[in-house]
Amino acid sequence: MLKYIKNDLPASIVVFFVALPLCLGIALASGAPLFSGLIAGIIGGIVVGSISGSKIGVSGPAAGLAAIVFAAIASLGYQNFLVAVVIAGVIQILFGVLKLGIIGYYFPSSVIKGMLTGIGIIIILKQIPYFVGYIPSKGEGTFTPIYNSLMNISLPNTMIALIGLGILLLWDKVLTKKHKIFSLIQGPLVAVIVGIIFYVLFKNNTSLAIESKNLVSVPIPEDVSSFLGQFSFPNFSEITNPKIWIVAFTIALVASLETLLCVEATDKLDPAKNVTPTNRELFAQGSGNILSGLIGGLPITQVIVRSSANIQSGGKSKMSAIIHGFFLLISVILIPRLLNKIPLSVLAAVLLIVGYKLAKPALFKTMYNLGWKQSIPFTVTVLGIVFIDLLWGIGLGLAVGIVVILIKSYQNSHFLHIEDKSNGKHKIKMTLAEEVTFFNKGAILKELDSLPIDTYLEINLIKTRYLDNDIIEILEDFLIKAKERNIDIKLVSKRGIAENPSSFVEFFNERPKSELSLS
Known part of the structure; x- marks a missing residue:
């Protein structure tokens, strides 16, 4: 790794400059002590960076977890919350051991995009009060502080926030495209x-002075013992509290998903096209979260903002992530x-940009243009996260996604082709799908019952590999009804052709059983 130190050292400095305000800002958004964000950044760099198999990924406190952390701290208290962080780390290690690095592939992309968008909106809503100089009190929720803050706008805080926002937009949209230095x-x-x-220049000016309550507040150690005294420790006496386990599983799941999504995105950006071992990454993230929770830090994930900054700055190995952790320390x-x-x-201005990038308005248009199968689960997930909480939002989005799959399965069970009337009979060809389950029973039954009398029906099963017993029963019953309605039936499969068979099962030389495989 040291052979790339000439690349990794400059990159680590850039990543440090990106990480420092984000560590503080995400702690602010999470309603946690600001020092906890720095702890997570240090551990994410040094510990996770050392264990991870990613060469250019950088870990630390994640904006995507801010909404969960904020709600968890409000309901559990900080020391009890730290217990959940430690348990979440253990669960992530278990995910890695069980080789669940592919877990991200089992969540619909519409739900994952909805999750990130909902988190972005929550971050924006939470930062509006700080942006105008209002410090929300505990228990005010999400929307009440916004109203109260608009009634109590502080001129100096709003002024420097707008200046900071202007700098961020100028840097992002204009200056970075002008010269590499930016x-x-x-x-x-x-x-x-x-x-x-701004604070130093106007601290003695009564009209533009920023009050101490509106400033970052991290402990100032006088010696080694006072430095060590800054750390918080989990209250393991509450480990049997079910609420702690719910929060722990939520953190483990969301942190793992966010990490795996970031890994996928980072590997795509990597000029060397390195492939990160996902199971090892889960193990590394879990180890980092255990340590972070034990000493008072926020949950950790791999983070795309820091990782992309590392790539853009020429980072070649994991040393850039590790060194940036030492710089934070x-x-x-x-x-x-x-x-x-x-x-x-x-910091609120910095987080507004972070939230906006997670919840870009253009994404809503993109999801709408993809059709209702993508837009409905996406929208439900976003609304669930914003108005209930993150776990409910993901759960509702998944539920809607499953319903969409069932609807499409119902619709795609078969293809019906109606040919011209010949020999006094309607000629209809029904081609069944590759897999036909009980979900398709209603659609097929409806088609068969709606066939007119004097019909010639060809049921084509050549492409069908699996038939559920429910479908077999429907076809068996229809063979009897068909005679009464003067419907001639032709069955076509890989096993042959049968005209007006007396038994569907006998045609396949099978005895009735719970399912019939035609492969």
């Missing part, structure tokens, strides 16, 4: 530095007083 020096870092300068020890001069409204 890719190396990241917009969030510049916005934070401008925020610090050094900053916590050496410059906490400088960190405490950062206005919260500037």
